[in-house]
Amino acid sequence: xxxxxxxxxxxxxxxxxxxELLLAMIVLAVGLLGGMIVILTAIASNARNRFDxxxxxxxxxxxxxxIVLTASAAIQQTQITDCNGTVxxxxxxxxSGAPLVDLSGxxxxxxxxxxxxxxxxxxxxxxxxxxxGAADGLPTGNPQVYDVRWNVxxxxxxxxxxxxxxxxxxxxxxxxxxxxxxNQSRFFAVPVTLRALRGN
Numbered sequence: 001x002x003x004x005x006x007x008x009x010x011x012x013x014x015x016x017x018x019x020e021l022l023l024a025m026i027v028l029a030v031g032l033l034g035g036m037i038v039i040l041t042a043i044a045s046n047a048r049n050r051f052d053x054x055x056x057x058x059x060x061x062x063x064x065x066x067i068v069l070t071a072s073a074a075i076q077q078t079q080i081t082d083c084n085g086t087v088x089x090x091x092x093x094x095x096s097g098a099p100l101v102d103l104s105g106x107x108x109x110x111x112x113x114x115x116x117x118x119x120x121x122x123x124x125x126x127x128x129x130x131x132x133g134a135a136d137g138l139p140t141g142n143p144q145v146y147d148v149r150w151n152v153x154x155x156x157x158x159x160x161x162x163x164x165x166x167x168x169x170x171x172x173x174x175x176x177x178x179x180x181x182x183n184q185s186r187f188f189a190v191p192v193t194l195r196a197l198r199g200n
Contacts, residue, residue: 051144051173054129055192058146059171063194066092066150071163072200077122083130083143090150091122094165097151098123112193113149113170124149126174145175147191155197165198 016024065078069092076092091097101114129144150169172191 052192054144055146055171055173056194058127058129058148059169059192059194062090062148062150062171063167063169063196065090066152066167066169067196067198069198070200071165071198080125080127082128084128086128088125088127089122090125092150092152092167094152094154096120096123097153097168098149098170100151100168111168113151113168113191115147115149115170115172115191119147119149123151127171142175144173146171147174152198163200167196167198169194 062080065080069076069078071094076094078090078092079087080090081087098120099114099117100111101116102110103112104110125148127146127148129146131143148169148171150167153166153168155164155166170191170193
């Protein structure tokens, strides 16, 4: 009787079996892999958001340079210089510019810049944003190249006494290697598009 009692006590105090330990390790590995995928997705999303923010700022800067020239100005050209010192000439003549694509099925606008078509000289630039700012000797990152295109079209025909034009500016990152995101071209990115009216 004493022996049966000792066997029962020993059975109740026994540890994990090898199969239970193996199953616990598999569950832990699956959880860790899932966490790693979430972290990698968050890093890629953060890099894309940073590129989109820079594209918005660049498109806004380009739009400002175009709008400052009134629709009735005699000279419809300006220029912008990127961080490499490249001077990009910008034409802003009415009813000219980058080809448009019809987006009549989309509620936020009827037309947008068509990046699948060849660029038009004077209405497109490959603008480089340099990675600067690190003063502690750490790597500063990779320069980013943005494809910026614009179109100018009459809203009110000048022949009828009006001089209002619709300006459409779009920008997208075209660099293959990003800061914190390698081979970023595999991620689909919608170009940032801004619209504004220009008058006298």
